[in-house]
Amino acid sequence: MGDVLTKRLIACFDVIDGRVTKARQFEDNIDVGPADEIARDVYAQGIDEIVFYDILASAQKRAPDIAAVRRVAQETFVPFAVGGGVRSIGDMLDVLDAGAEKVSVDSMAVRDPEIITQGAAAFGRQAVLLSMQVKRREVSPELPSGYEIMIDGARTATGLDAVEWAKRGTGLGAGEICVNSIDCDGTHNGYDLDITKAIAEAVDVPVIASGGAGNVEHLVDAFTTADASAAIISSLLYSPRMERNSSVRELKDGLVAAGVPVRPSP
């Protein structure tokens, strides 16, 4: 599909108590630093977008930490999506009013797909980012893509096929899809290109690759082989588990060298 835009690099903050953490396969989160400080740093480096997940909100049955969202929004003047614990239109408005302009829905949208439609009607479909946790399975009549949607921090299987859910979510009003590979998350071995590509081909909204980036070649693969419009690069930027972290500029230089169009670094 024609995609003439520059490719976006997105920093994804998995936030606990206002601090960015880094997990591996959705577990063992270790502390990185205060979200507003990391935000200021990656903004200065020229990050294209920030996603903020309040990763405990859903399990604790509460709305996202609005004070922490606001602190990040006051420091960064790039697109900003917030997810985790968003259960209603009221929660969505609170998030947008705190300075985000996209709301990410995930487990909640599986339980109550209507929230996608309501969010798109109230705030426009561009404001609704459907984030999905996908796990590789055997191909079967129930899971023709060979990937299943998981929810609740990858703990609960839903029986939903990943490609079918992406198509349905888009039909309901999602303006963008983020494909988080549970198998690849935090491994630094590269994105799951198969499912990212399958979803990018199945929907006509932008698709974000997430989970597994360990070097710039992985980004190139996501953008070219899998036709992703954006990629999440949190480990590369700040995971203490990586031997060496990269700057946004280094990554963009690598992408430019590989012929991938990006917004120039400052």
Added chain:
Amino acid sequence: MIGIIDYKAGNARSVQYALTRLGVESQLVSAPSEFEALERIVLPGVGSARATMDFLADSGCGDALDERVRSGDVPFLGICVGLQVLFEHSEEGDVKCLGWLPGQVRRFTGDLRVPQIGWNEVSVRVDDPLFDGWDQRYCYFVNSYHAVSEQPVAATANYGGEFTAAVRAGNITATQFHIEKSGPDGLELLRRWATC
């Protein structure tokens, strides 16, 4: 004081944060009575053309805008949908818009991902102090629709063809891109508008 119209569907707060970063005072407004004291007015945009037009009509802010901006000379900045509603009609929800500028708002067509979500290069098409030395900058766009103006526009970008990225007409300025979310280049343009 700069007033940012808050229609509870959008990103008024992001615009306020950006102005605060620039050291410029602003307030969110949602009722016509609040327009009297405003020296500048921003109509931000997230949401649909219809939601925006409904709010302007129901709240009376549309009439207040007409009086202060169209009949008066208060500098106005529209952002995203805030640019689109300045034209006569939008395909999005088949809605009649403000009609301050001649033209129509149409959906992107062709083999494209819609909405357009991302950073696109903006080309300035006018000799205008607002854009002096500010050209070929990358700005953040989020839109499924774009304005087809009957008059020359101030700036364009390309998404399956050239489209309106910014307009200028007297005291009216508007950007299709999110000026408040376009990094240092967006902030620079916002600073110029807010302080010129």
